[in-house]
Amino acid sequence: MDSTSKRYYKISEVSEMVGLPMSTLRYWESYFPAIHPQRNDRGTRFYTPRDVETIRMVAYMVNDKGMKLEAVREELKRNRDGVTKKFETVERLKKVRNRLQEMLDSLHKLR
Structure with missing residues (x-):
């Protein structure tokens, strides 16, 4: 991802990037x-880009899919590759949707 260009991130940077409180990140660190x-x-x-992507996946499964933390932990343990692929697909689709919305907004401004 474009926001993970550094080798390490402080907890405050990760918190801002993923939109979660630092206390949640600290808890998830002990849980996952x-x-x-x-x-x-x-x-x-100091979080690596892989840590940041894992946090994003957990946030997606908890916030978007409504899964409980225990279910997320089991899913990551059992099928991390499948979760990663689904997460990446959803992220790409969100980017496409945002880009299409920007194009629509531009077209409406031209009228």
Whole structure:
């Protein structure tokens, strides 16, 4: 994704990127083994782009699909590749929809 161009992100950056509170990210870190940010000597969390994508997938399954955290954890454990493909497809479709909406809005402004 274009927003994951750095090697590491602080928790405040990830929070802003995915639209979730930092407390939620900290909780999910303890709940999902796939989210494991690096820490420096001072305890500052540094998330990799893979961590950010996992957080986005979890947020999608919880917020958009209405799944409970336990179900999300099991789904990621059982079928991470399938979840990743579905998530990527939905994200691409959202981008296409947004682009089409922008085009429609431009056409309406021309009238």
